[in-house]
Amino acid sequence: xxxxxxxxxxxxxxxxxxxxxxxxxxxxxxxxxxxxxxxxxxxxxxxxxxxxxxxxxxxxxxxxxxxxxxxxxxxxxxxxxxxxxxxxxxxxxxxxxxxxxxxxxxxxxxxxxxxxxxxxxxxxxxxxxxxxxxxxxxxxxxxxxxxxxxxxxxxxxxxxxxxxxxxxxxxxxxxxxxxxxxxxxxxxxxxxx
Ligand SMILES: CC(C)(COP(=O)(O)OP(=O)(O)OC[C@H]1O[C@@H](n2cnc3c(N)ncnc32)[C@H](O)[C@@H]1OP(=O)(O)O)[C@@H](O)C(=O)NCCC(=O)NCCS
Numbered sequence: 001x002x003x004x005x006x007x008x009x010x011x012x013x014x015x016x017x018x019x020x021x022x023x024x025x026x027x028x029x030x031x032x033x034x035x036x037x038x039x040x041x042x043x044x045x046x047x048x049x050x051x052x053x054x055x056x057x058x059x060x061x062x063x064x065x066x067x068x069x070x071x072x073x074x075x076x077x078x079x080x081x082x083x084x085x086x087x088x089x090x091x092x093x094x095x096x097x098x099x100x101x102x103x104x105x106x107x108x109x110x111x112x113x114x115x116x117x118x119x120x121x122x123x124x125x126x127x128x129x130x131x132x133x134x135x136x137x138x139x140x141x142x143x144x145x146x147x148x149x150x151x152x153x154x155x156x157x158x159x160x161x162x163x164x165x166x167x168x169x170x171x172x173x174x175x176x177x178x179x180x181x182x183x184x185x186x187x188x189x190x191x192x193x
Contacts, residue, residue: 056154
């Protein structure tokens with residue numbers, strides 16, 4: 001069966017496609033990154049409504065309305081440009097996080113983002129996910145954007161900052177972003193591999 005792939009190309013669906021037939025963006029040993037669907041709103045909301053997960057996010061936990069809005073953004077971004085902050089599932093097909101890319105405020109770079117449900121923390125999963133996303137970024141450059149990758153995290157988000165550091169991101173400074181102090185970092189294309 002042919003369907004439209006995440007880069008807009010026709011792709012053959014194989015046994016590698018997730019069980020419910022959604023396109024797979026990438027797989028790591030323990031996680032699979034897939035497209036979102038409208039029907040994911042419940043899972044999407046649960047993931048983003050947890051105060052612990054959302055404690056370093058501007059605006060804090062999502063309301064159901066905010067979740068609906070953001071899921072709509074992600075679906076539109078996927079349809080329009082072929083990349084977004086995708087759905088992350090575990091071996092059993094459960095939605096356990098999101099990971100992928102936004103656009104920096106300047107509109108010049110992809111920005112790496114990841115979020116996992118608390119039951120997944122502390123096992124190296126974010127590092128595994130972020131590493132695979134960085135590989136995806138360099139393998140699928142957007143011709144309109146810088147090849148370098150940007151990331152930023154609340155200054156107190158030690159776990160996230162450590163993930164970035166382990167991947168080789170270099171800190172470029174600290175400044176307020178939407179009212180909260182954030183540490184910005186960059187991974188230059190020429191530094192990867
Ligand atoms: C940030 C997050 C993705 C990390 O996930 P994770 O799977 O636990 O991360 P990993 O296990 O891959 O690695 C985390 C690293 O930070 C370290 N770390 C974790 N918590 C820490 C803390 N409170 N203080 C210091 N280091 C910490 C870990 O020891 C590990 O480093 P190490 O390999 O050198 O030991 C996860 O906590 C999360 O989803 N948080 C909520 C969403 C979020 O904040 N996303 C990032 C937005 S910028």
